[in-house]
Amino acid sequence: MTGCLQLEPPWDEGSLMEITEEHLLHLEPVCPYDQAPVHFHSLPNPRRRARYRIACYYCGRQEELDWPPEEAKR
Secondary structure (H helix, E strand, C coil): CCCCCCCCCCCCHHHHHHHHHHHHCCCCCECCCCCCEEEEEEECCCCCCEEEEEEECCCCCEEEEEECCHHHHC
């Protein structure tokens, strides 16, 4: 089931980096808006790059991102 609700404000770049760092350190990342656990889901990607969906089931915010980010490759 999908909705058309636009959640404001979305996660900013700093919040996403904090969430991913906690995930990489094997800690439980939490949503900065409601302190609920955030879940990482690996998505299929034909280009063999890591692609993830980060979702908070409490507030409904979600974001898709490639890992590692482009700036980390330089």
